[in-house]
Amino acid sequence: MSELIQIGAQNQRPKPPKRDELELKFSEQAAKELDALRTHYPEEKACVLPALWIAQREYGGYLSGEAIAEVALRLNRSYAEIEGVATFYSMYNTAHRPGRHKIEVCTCLSCHVCGAYRIWDHLRAKLGIGHGETTEDGVFTLEEVECLDACDRAPVLQVGDRYIGPVTEADVDRLLDELRANPNSTVIQMANEIVKTQVSGPEWQAVHGG
Numbered sequence: 001m002s003e004l005i006q007i008g009a010q011n012q013r014p015k016p017p018k019r020d021e022l023e024l025k026f027s028e029q030a031a032k033e034l035d036a037l038r039t040h041y042p043e044e045k046a047c048v049l050p051a052l053w054i055a056q057r058e059y060g061g062y063l064s065g066e067a068i069a070e071v072a073l074r075l076n077r078s079y080a081e082i083e084g085v086a087t088f089y090s091m092y093n094t095a096h097r098p099g100r101h102k103i104e105v106c107t108c109l110s111c112h113v114c115g116a117y118r119i120w121d122h123l124r125a126k127l128g129i130g131h132g133e134t135t136e137d138g139v140f141t142l143e144e145v146e147c148l149d150a151c152d153r154a155p156v157l158q159v160g161d162r163y164i165g166p167v168t169e170a171d172v173d174r175l176l177d178e179l180r181a182n183p184n185s186t187v188i189q190m191a192n193e194i195v196k197t198q199v200s201g202p203e204w205q206a207v208h209g210g
């Protein structure tokens with residue numbers, strides 16, 4: 001079995017940077033997106049979730065302590081408040097930096113009944129990793145998750161913003177080949193799609209042009 005990138009416990013918390021060492025990394029466009037989003041809400045506190053999606057995209061798919069601190073600074077909130085939100089929702093990657101593609105396998109009741117553990121075991125065997133681990137080449141992260149709210153397609157997987165189901169072992173093999181050939185991170189793509197949805201069409205055009 002290949003060596004794995006060792007990952008800490010799922011509830012490992014990102015380490016906050018020292019305030020005077022914080023280097024802001026939002027691009028100019030990201031800062032403009034956040035400014036546009038601020039106008040959607042009566043107060044900055046309400047803007048935390050979209051701001052975290054922008055940060056997740058800008059920091060390469062992972063909310064490090066620096067990413068959380070930058071959101072806190074830009075929204076005039078405390079680090080603890082933003083970290084509390086970021087670590088509550090499983091869609092934000094705070095425990096570890098995911099691989100280029102994160103494959104989430106639902107093993108909740110409907111998917112379980114329809115063979116989710118056959119798919120889970122197949123993926124673990126093919127990738128040589130378990131829950132919350134990333135392959136040595138950094139391409140895949142595997143996670144077992146609760147109901148993805150697509151029970152009619154059980155057993156179902158999520159990769160980036162795609163739900164795929166019902167899946168068989170042969171579908172999984174095809175999916176892995178397809179993802180290996182895709183140089184773009186589906187983790188970052190998903191964050192970008194969510195930001196795009198939250199910033200309205202005219203605002204997106206004003207920030208990005210075209």
Ligand code: FES
Nearest residue numbers: 106108111148150
């Ligand atoms: S049980 Fe798997 S999507 Fe609901």
